[in-house]
Amino acid sequence: MSASFSREVVLDRIRRATPGAAASGAALAEAYGAQPQNYIRCGAMSAGERVELMMQRLREYDAEVVECAAEELARTIATQLAASGRWRFVAPPGLPSEWLAAGFDWRIDEGLTAAEIEGAEGVVTAAFCGVADSGTIVLHHSASEGRRVLTLLPDWHLCILRASQVVETLPEYFSRCAAREQGSGVRDQESGNEGTREQGNEKMGTEGRWTREERTKRLPSLVTWISGPSATADIEMTRIKGVHGPRFLHVILVKD
Amino acid sequence: MSAAGEQLGGRAILDPALAPPFPVAALAVLRDPQLRKNVAHAIDVIQGKRARLVAEKPDWQALRAAASWIKDEALRNLGLYLEEFEARCTAAGGVVHWAADAAEARRIILDLLREEKASEVIKIKTMTSAEIQLNPFLEAAGIGVYETDLAEIILQLGEGEPSHIVVPALHVNRSQVREIFARRMGIRDLPDDPQALTAAARQYLRGKFLRVPTAISGANFLIAETGSVAVVESEGNGRMCLTLPRTLITLAGIEKVLPRFQDLEVMLQVLARSATGERMNPYTSLWSGVTAGDGPERFHVVLLDNGRTGILARERERQTLRCIRCAACMNACPVYRQTGGHAYGSVYPGPIGAILTPQLEQLRHSQSLPYASSLCGACFEVCPVKINIPEVLIDLRAQVTDRQRRRAGRFFDPLYLGLRAANLIFARAWLFHGAQWMGRMGLRLFTRKDGWIHALPGVGGKWTETRDLRGLPQQTFHEWWAARKTGTEGTREQGNKRAEAK
Numbered sequence: 001m002s003a004s005f006s007r008e009v010v011l012d013r014i015r016r017a018t019p020g021a022a023a024s025g026a027a028l029a030e031a032y033g034a035q036p037q038n039y040i041r042c043g044a045m046s047a048g049e050r051v052e053l054m055m056q057r058l059r060e061y062d063a064e065v066v067e068c069a070a071e072e073l074a075r076t077i078a079t080q081l082a083a084s085g086r087w088r089f090v091a092p093p094g095l096p097s098e099w100l101a102a103g104f105d106w107r108i109d110e111g112l113t114a115a116e117i118e119g120a121e122g123v124v125t126a127a128f129c130g131v132a133d134s135g136t137i138v139l140h141h142s143a144s145e146g147r148r149v150l151t152l153l154p155d156w157h158l159c160i161l162r163a164s165q166v167v168e169t170l171p172e173y174f175s176r177c178a179a180r181e182q183g184s185g186v187r188d189q190e191s192g193n194e195g196t197r198e199q200g201n202e203k204m205g206t207e208g209r210w211t212r213e214e215r216t217k218r219l220p221s222l223v224t225w226i227s228g229p230s231a232t233a234d235i236e237m238t239r240i241k242g243v244h245g246p247r248f249l250h251v252i253l254v255k256d
Numbered sequence: 257m258s259a260a261g262e263q264l265g266g267r268a269i270l271d272p273a274l275a276p277p278f279p280v281a282a283l284a285v286l287r288d289p290q291l292r293k294n295v296a297h298a299i300d301v302i303q304g305k306r307a308r309l310v311a312e313k314p315d316w317q318a319l320r321a322a323a324s325w326i327k328d329e330a331l332r333n334l335g336l337y338l339e340e341f342e343a344r345c346t347a348a349g350g351v352v353h354w355a356a357d358a359a360e361a362r363r364i365i366l367d368l369l370r371e372e373k374a375s376e377v378i379k380i381k382t383m384t385s386a387e388i389q390l391n392p393f394l395e396a397a398g399i400g401v402y403e404t405d406l407a408e409i410i411l412q413l414g415e416g417e418p419s420h421i422v423v424p425a426l427h428v429n430r431s432q433v434r435e436i437f438a439r440r441m442g443i444r445d446l447p448d449d450p451q452a453l454t455a456a457a458r459q460y461l462r463g464k465f466l467r468v469p470t471a472i473s474g475a476n477f478l479i480a481e482t483g484s485v486a487v488v489e490s491e492g493n494g495r496m497c498l499t500l501p502r503t504l505i506t507l508a509g510i511e512k513v514l515p516r517f518q519d520l521e522v523m524l525q526v527l528a529r530s531a532t533g534e535r536m537n538p539y540t541s542l543w544s545g546v547t548a549g550d551g552p553e554r555f556h557v558v559l560l561d562n563g564r565t566g567i568l569a570r571e572r573e574r575q576t577l578r579c580i581r582c583a584a585c586m587n588a589c590p591v592y593r594q595t596g597g598h599a600y601g602s603v604y605p606g607p608i609g610a611i612l613t614p615q616l617e618q619l620r621h622s623q624s625l626p627y628a629s630s631l632c633g634a635c636f637e638v639c640p641v642k643i644n645i646p647e648v649l650i651d652l653r654a655q656v657t658d659r660q661r662r663r664a665g666r667f668f669d670p671l672y673l674g675l676r677a678a679n680l681i682f683a684r685a686w687l688f689h690g691a692q693w694m695g696r697m698g699l700r701l702f703t704r705k706d707g708w709i710h711a712l713p714g715v716g717g718k719w720t721e722t723r724d725l726r727g728l729p730q731q732t733f734h735e736w737w738a739a740r741k742t743g744t745e746g747t748r749e750q751g752n753k754r755a756e757a758k
């Protein structure tokens with residue numbers, strides 16, 4: 001069987017099995033108007049409660065969390081790094097230089113090999129969003145959040161999350177994704193594309209939704225949702241921290 | 257070595273074409289107290305955690321309704337969504353392949369590995385690859401296959417078979433794991449605490465992650481509007497396989513597609529809570545095609561039919577394809593709790609396996625599985641995408657029966673003769689009343705003073721062997737009704753009294 005032959009075979013079977021299918025892509029958008037969305041989309045917490053819940057959830061995952069004011073951030077990072085007892089760190093290229101505390105061995109990821117990243121004792125990154133309800137940190141892997149491998153191989157991950165990036169529910173994160181009002185932890189190429197945003201506004205549908213074409217372009221192409229350090233419960237359901245991903249997750253929550 | 261260990265070595269048969277019928281396979285497990293203890297412990301832990309987390313979600317039922325709606329919509333327009341996925345994934349640098357059946361999927365994957373000149377491959381846990389029996393096929397072709405999920409390593413090194421779709425090695429306890437790891441990894445003095453065993457697995461795999469340039473994964477979700485793939489995991493072995501190798505091959509059933517990226521806001525909320533009893537699993541990865549400088553340079557998706565379109569075509573059974581493989585149904589199932597997964601003779605055990613496997617096999621095999629249930633409905637109650645498993649089970653039972661009845665030899669089978677006679681009688685009122693009278697007279701001979709029948713002769717004895725039968729009342733409902741209309745109040749009261757007496 002040739003490859004394109006099987007494609008036609010499978011699609012033909014599907015068409016015969018779904019006689020009620022929409023005739024075109026345009027009709028699909030219609031269908032979505034009927035989706036029941038009476039689950040909780042927006043939370044009801046105050047900003048303070050939201051951050052409190054985020055920290056509580058992170059701690060339940062055995063993550064270390066500290067809070068600090070914006071102007072104390074660089075000092076807090078330095079304290080955290082020192083307390084870790086480690087000194088060889090990697091950082092994504094978009095990380096603000098004032099975050100790179102003096103007195104440590106920094107390697108900036110401008111094409112580091114996996115072995116070089118593996119050799120680091122820790123990594124410091126920004127994040128795209130925090131979801132308080134499940135204590136989830138979301139990375140879109142922009143220049144300040146780093147390539148995927150950067151937050152994977154080192155055993156210790158320090159993540160900087162601003163209070164304004166914390167949402168209460170998972171649906172709120174998805175709304176932020178589509179709207180892209182919120183940039184990444186730090187300004188970088190991800191949030192800078194004004195042209196696209198204005199075009200997007202023009203194309204917004206009457207219900208305030210993006211057209212399908214436009215949404216597709218704006219949605220992230222790489223996402224990692226992190227909820228606590230790597231873990232397994234495969235042996236007798238006993239939760240063990242740190243199988244392959246970082247064993248230690250530290251979070252600094254910046255009040256902004 | 258315990259019986260569970262023997263079974264681990266002796267390979268439970270998970271090929272539906274070769275597996276013994278469920279009642280036969282279950283018997284071996286029921287005689288193995290260690291295995292039953294391991295299974296019961298594991299599912300008690302998950303069940304407890306799941307129940308706590310679901311209770312804290314005030315909108316749980318709304319989430320289930322939305323999740324089920326989203327999957328239904330994806331299935332209703334499956335062709336369009338798959339084509340959209342293909343177009344977007346291709347535009348993002350991925351290559352999409354279509355496989356009509358298991359053999360074709362295996363061949364596509366082997367061809368891709370040969371193109372890569374791959375002699376080894378690392379794998380993320382994927383039930384779909386177990387479904388198509390990919391590992392033995394690749395190994396026979398001379399390719400070293402390394403599972404990277406802890407439970408899968410335990411099974412691969414211990415030459416065992418998965419007994420659960422989320423925690424595949426839940427039937428193996430720590431001392432059995434210690435024995436397998438010590439033997440196969442060549443570690444002496446390995447203690448049996450899970451911490452040390454997990455560390456041994458990390459050590460064993462670290463080098464492979466950094467060295468092996470080709471990986472195979474499954475998919476939890478395919479997103480049509482972005483051409484992305486999402487993988488949900490806990491350990492980080494998934495992230496390793498998705499980012500370190502040069503080439504990534506993803507095998508996904510065609511039913512995995514979701515229309516929109518935003519649909520994940522529902523799916524991710526219900527999946528982890530249902531599967532492992534966590535608010536969110538530690539890692540979920542989503543990627544679209546290839547990204548320069550980040551992750552694999554070559555990315556292939558193999559879309560697998562293998563019997564799924566047959567399920568899609570049947571109105572009542574279509575809901576089977578909503579399944580997101582969370583395993584909540586098997587954790588809740590009183591039958592699975594007793595038998596564990598191997599008795600189902602398929603990589604998909606439990607209630608979902610009891611409906612999915614026979615359908616994937618087009619009922620050529622696994623005909624005993626629709627009967628491996630008490631129809632209590634616990635699976636339906638916990639299912640995050642609201643699959644009415646009992647409804648499908650009953651429908652499949654009807655199909656199994658229909659097939660058996662059509663066989664020529666079955667014409668004079670006493671059971672079918674009896675059922676045909678019943679059919680005749682129930683269709684005619686005069687025959688029915690006559691039969692009632694005869695039954696009442698006949699059964700009176702066996703009815704004891706307490707109003708119960710404790711033993712019947714002949715075929716009826718099969719019923720009374722394990723349970724008592726209530727004797728027929730002296731008056732049928734019809735007789736009572738007729739008497740009530742023409743007679744006095746007294747009759748009704750007599751009737752009531754008689755009912756109370758029983």
